[in-house]
Amino acid sequence: MTFSKSILLLPFLLVACKTNTMQKEMAKPYEAEDKYLWLEEVESPKALQFAKDENKKTLEHFKKNPLFKSLEADIRKILLAKDRVPGVSLKNGDLYNFWQDEKHVRGLWRKTALESYKTAQPQWDVIIDVDALAKKDGENWVWKGASTLPPHHERALVYLSRGGKDAVVVREFDMKTKQFIKGGFELPEEKSNVSWKDENTVLVGTNFGPDSMTDSGYPRIVKEWKRGTPLSEAKTKIEGVKEDMSVYGYTQFTPEGTYTFFTKRVGFYEGVDWYELPDGSRVEIPMPHDAEFNGVFKNQFLYLLRSDLGGFKQGSLVALPVDKVSLGKNAHKFLQLIFAPTDTRFLQGVSSSKNYLFLYTIDNVLSKIVKASYEGEKWKLENVELGGNGMAYVTSTEDESDTYLAQYVDFLTPFSTFVGDAADPQNKLELIKKSPERFNPQGLKITRHLATSKDGTKIPYFMVAKENIKLDGKNPTLQYGYGGFEAAMQPSYLGSIGKVWLERGGVYVLTNLRGGGEFGPAWHKAVLKENRYKVYEDNIAISEDLIARGVTSPEHLGISGRSNGGLLTGATFTQRPDLYNAVIVGVPLLDMLRYHKLLAGASWMDEYGNPDDPKMREAILKYSPYQKVNAQTKYPEVFFMTSTKDDRVHPGHARKMVAKMREQGHPLFYYENMEGGHAGNANIEQSILWNTLEYTYLWEKLK
Template identity: 30%
Template sequence: MPASKLTYPQTRRDNVTDDYFGTKVADPYRWLENDVREDRQVADWVAAENKLTDSYLASLPGHDIFARRLKALMDYERFGIPVEQGGHYFYMHNSGLQNQAELFMRDSLDGEGRVLLNPNEWSADGATALAEWVPSEDGKYLLYSVQDGGTDWRTVKVLNTATGQQLSDELQWIKFSDFSWAKDGSGFYYSRFPEPASGEKFQATNENQKVYFHKLGTAQADDRMIYATPGHPKYGHSAHVTDDGKWLVIITSEGTDNRYAVTVKDLTKADSEPRTIIPELTNQWVPIGNMGSTFYFNTNKDAPRGRIVTLDVAAADPVATMREIVPQSEATLDGANMVGGRIFASYLVDAKTEVLRYAPDGKALGKVDLPGIGTASGFGGEPDSTETFFAFTSFATPTTIYRYDIATGQTTAWATPKVDFDPSQYEVKQRFYTSKDGTRVPMFIVHKKGIKLPAPTLLYGYGGFNISLTPGFSSTRLAWMEQGGVLAVANLRGGGEYGKAWHDGGRLHNKQNVFDDFIAAGEDLIAQGVTTKKQLAIQGGSNGGLLVGAVTNQRPDLFAVALPAVGVMDMLRFNKFTAGRYWVDDYGSPENEADFKVLRSYSPYHNIRSGVEYPAILASTADTDDRVVPGHTFKYTAALQHADIGDKPHLVTIETRAGHGSGKPTDKIIEEYANLWTFAAYWTGMKVKSVE
C-alpha cells in the first residue's frame, strides 16, 4: 500500500458559504462539525477514515517494535509531588503500565502508603481519570474530580480519608475550576457553569461561570452562590481561600490572557460582600500568600517579565498601597509561592528553571540548588511548613521528586524513577537561530551520542497562549531517539519564555511570526546538517496543531512529515464551540474585520494549496475533545483529501472515549505513539530496528 496512491472515503461537499465583511468563504464540510456521538453520518465518516488509516499503518514496518519499546520505556514506577495536610501526605503513584495513576496517602513521609482512590476500577476501558484533588486542612476529607473519556467536564465527589467511604456529595457541570476548602473543613468553594441544553454538552460555548460554596452533606442545588458577573457572561472566575482562612480571593479573567481582575471577601464577617479591588482586566495578578491584609502578588504591572509586590487589601485604595518586594529581573518570573516564611520564585532563564529564595521583605536568600539544567516545579506548602517538595526533569532525566528542608536548604531525593535506558548515552544542547525578521530564537536539540547526521528529525513547537516549552523527560520521545532520531524543540514567539513581549510578538496580528519562527527552525536544522528536507517531521498539538497545519500550507516543500494533533484548524469558526471563545485573546475574533483578514490568511482549513506537492500527513483528534472540538480536524482532513496535493498519504486517526489529552490511559498513549512514530519513520527514511 505505501507505494500507491490511496483511495480516500468519499466525503459529501455541501453548498455552504458565509459572508465575512463582503468576502464569501465556502465551508463545504460544515456538516462534519456535528457531534459524532449524535450524528450517524459523521460517525460513518469517522469509521471509514479510521478503517483506511488502520489498514495503511498496518502496512508499514516498525509498528510492533515501537509498540514493544514504548511499553518497556513506560513501565517504570512514577510518583507525583506529595501534598501534606494534617500530618498526612497525599500523592499520585503509577506502578508502571497502569492506565491511570492511583492516589495514595501516608501518615508520615516515609511511612507505608495506602490507596485512597484507584481510577483503574472506574471503567472497563481505563478512560475514566482522577483529575483535580484537594485534601482538607486537617486531612480528614478529600475532594476530588472525575474526568470521563477525556472531557473537560468534571464530576466532583468527597471522600473520608480515614474510612475510605465516599460521602453523598456529588457536584456536576464543573470545568475550568479551582477548588478551595474553608478553613474549618465545613465545605469548599468552586466555580461552575449553567447546565447546557440537551445534546449540547460537548459543543456549546461556556459562559456565565459563577463561584459557589458547597457545604458538606448538602445537595448541590442548595449551594450558596458567592460571586457572579451577569453583565459580563464571558468572564470566568476562580476562588481561593487564603492560608489563614480569613479571606476569599476571586480572580476574574475573560479569555486566556493573564489579564485579571481581583475581588476579595472577608470571611471573618458573615455578612461581608465581595469587594473588587482591581476591576480592570489589564495586568496579571496572581496571589502567592498573605500576612493579614497584606497580600503578595506575582504581577506584570510595569514589569513585562514579572515582579512580586504587596497590596493592603483592607485599604480604601489597595493599588495605592502597592510596594515592590522582588523587582523585575532579566529572567522571566514563571511562578512564586510563600512557604515556611520564605518566598520561592521560579524563573525561566532561556527556557530553563532557576529558583531563588527571598524573605517576606524581599531580602535575597540565595538559590535553590537544582540537580542540573532542566525544569523544576512544585514548591507548595503552608506558612508554617518546614519542608516543601519539587519535581525536576530534563530531556534525559526522568522526573524525580525532591524534598527541600526550608531551614537548612538541604535537598534530598524522595522518589527516583528507574527507566530502561542510559541517560549518559544522550546529549542535549541549546542552539539559538535567527528567524525571518532577525529575532533570535532558542531551540533544544537532543539525540543519542555518536549518531550519524543528518538524521530523521522530529521538530516540535507550540508558540501561543504564554505557554513555555521547557526541558522534560518523555518515554515516547525516547523511543524515537533510540532509533537514531533527533528531537528538536523550538521556543517560538507566542510562548512565555521571555515574558509579555515574547508572548505579544506571536499573537493576534503578529501570529505569522510564530510560523516564521518554526519555518526558520526547520531551515536551521537543515543548514546545520542535523537533518534534510526528506528527513524532517514536524509535530504539535492544539495551538501547536494549528502551527503544523499553517506551516505545512506555507512551506510544504520543507517537511517530509506533518503530525498535527487536536489542532485549531478552522480559524473562522473556532469561537463558536465550547472553550473557543476564550482564545480570541491570542487569535483575535473572526467577527472583527481586521482580525478576520489575518485569520483567513493562515487558517489551515482555508489555505490548502491544490496543485502543490504536500508532505505525508497524519492528523489526530478524539471524539470527546470538548476543548478543540474534533470538527476542526474532520473538516481539515476532508479538505486535504479532496485537494490535488500529491500522492503521499493524508490521513487521520480519531480516538474514541478520549479528549484533548489529559486523562488519557497508558495503553492508548502507547498505541498513539506507535502509530505516529511508525508513520514518521517510514516517511523520513528511518530504519526501525529492535532494541535489546
C-alpha cells in the same frame, strides 16, 4: 500552596468581543460554503462513522509495518515499567500519588508516609481505586484530581470525567472512611468551578440553567452553597456577563488566616479580583487587570505584572499588604518588589510553604529555584542550588509546614526527587528517589542554537543528537514546538523518545518560539492577534537553519505539535510544504474562522483575535490551515490525530481538514481516539497506541 502558569491550551479560557449582529453578518457567507460543517456534530452517527473509517485505514496501514511491534514493545516497557518512580505531592505531611499500571489502567489515588517513600518498597494506602469505581458505577471514569480541605484534609471534592473530557462530575469524599458522602456536595457533569470555603460551605460556579454559562462554556455565576441545602437555594455571590471568559470563587487557607476571593476573567490575560471582607462584603483589589494573582503570603497579596506599573517592570513579582487594599490605587505606594526580571531571567510561578516562598524562575530557558523570605519589611532572595545545566524546580509545598519537594531533570538525565526544609539556612536537599534510565545516553549530546526569523529576531532551539553526527543532510529529525499562551518549552527527560528515536539515530529538536514564556511577557506579546503569523515564521526559520547546517533535509525533516502546537504544524506545512516529509498535527485548531464558535474557542480571542472583526479576519486568513489548503499544492502525507472526547479543542477542526484534503486528493493519515479528552488519551494503553502510531509514522517517512 502552588500558583503557577499553566502549559498547553488551558481549561480556563477567554471571550467573544464583537456584537451578535457582526457575527451573523460575517458567518453566513463562510458557513454557507463550508460543506463539512456536519463533522462538527461531535457524536452524530455520521461523523463518528467518518472517524471510525479513517481509524481503520490508519491502523491497518501502520500495523503492517514490521517496526510497529518493535516500537510498541519499547514504549510499553517504559510506560508500564515496574520500577517507575511515583510522582508525589505533599499534603498534611503525607505524600500523595496517582498511579496507573497494567492492572490499574484507570488508576489508583493513594498516599504514603515520607519515610516509607524513601524505602525501596513504599507501603501505599489506596484511597480510591478508579478501576473498581468505574466498574461499580458502570461509567468510563477518568481521574481529574481532588481538592482536599485544609488544614486536616479529611474531606475532598473528587473530580471524575467521562472519557477524559474537561467537564467533570464532582462528588464529596470522606478521607477517613474512604467513602463518598451520601447527601454531600455533588454536581453533575459540567465545566464547574468548586472550592472549599469551610467544612460546610463551598463556592460553586456551574451550569445553573439557561444563560448561566459564558460564551466560552464556563460558569458566569458563583454561588455560596451550604451543606444540607439544595443547590437551588445557594446564595449568588458574583455574576459576570456572557461575554466574559469565566467567573469563579476560591479560598486560600494560610497559617495567618483564611482568605476568600472572587475573580471575573474578562479575557485570557485580564481579570478583576475581589477580596471578601470578614463582614461578607467585597473590595476590589486595586491591581491592573492584566496582573496575575499569585496567592497570599504573610498577609500580602502577590501579583506578577504583565505590564509596567510605576517603577516596576513587566515580569516583576510584587507584594501588596492586605490592609492597604481599601486605599484603591493609592495602595500602589505600598507595593514591595520581591523579584525583578532581567534580559534572560523571568518568573513562571510561585509556591508557598509555612514561612517561605519558592519562585519558579526561568533563566535562559532553564528552570532555577529561588527561595524568598519576608524579614520585617524586606524580602530576601536565595538561590537553591540543584543539578547541572537542566531543570531544577520545586514540585510540592504545603502551608502547614516548611517541608518541600524538588526535582532535577534534563533531556538525558531522568528525574531525581529531593526533600528539603525551607528553614535550613544551608538549603541542603536530600535525594529520596532517582528514576532509572530508559535509554542509553552514551554518545548523545545536547546543543543550543539560534535561528534568525524573517523579521530578524533570534529564535533559540535545543538539539539532542549523536555527538559524532554527520552533517550530511540525511539525519531523521523531529522538530517539536508550541509557541503560544506563555507556555515555555523546556527540557524534560526524553524517556520513550530517547529509546525509540534517539537510540535509533534520530535527532530531536525542541523549539523556543515567540508566543511562549521563555523570555517573559514581551516574548509572548510579540505574536498576539495580527502578529500571529510570526510564530510560523519562527518555526520555518528553525527548519531552514537545520537544513542549512546540514543536520537534515526536507526528505528527512518532520514537525510535531499538539493543541496550539497542532495549529503551529498545520499553519507551517500549509505555508511551506516543501520543507517537510512528515507532519504530526495533534488535537489541533485548524479552522481559524470558526474556532471561536466551537466549544471553549471563544476564550482564546486574546491570543488569536476575533475572526468576526474584518481586520482580524484578513490577518487570520493569511495562515488559517483549513482555508489555506488547496488542491494545486503538493503536501507531505500529514498525520492528523485528535480525540472525540476533547471538549476543549473541538475534534471538528481535524475532521474537517481531513475531509477537505481527502476531497482535494492529498494522501494523509487520521486517527481519532474515541476517549481521552484534550490530552488525547484516557489511560496508559491508549497512550501506548498513540505514541506507537506517531513513531511508526515518523520512521516510515523520515529514514
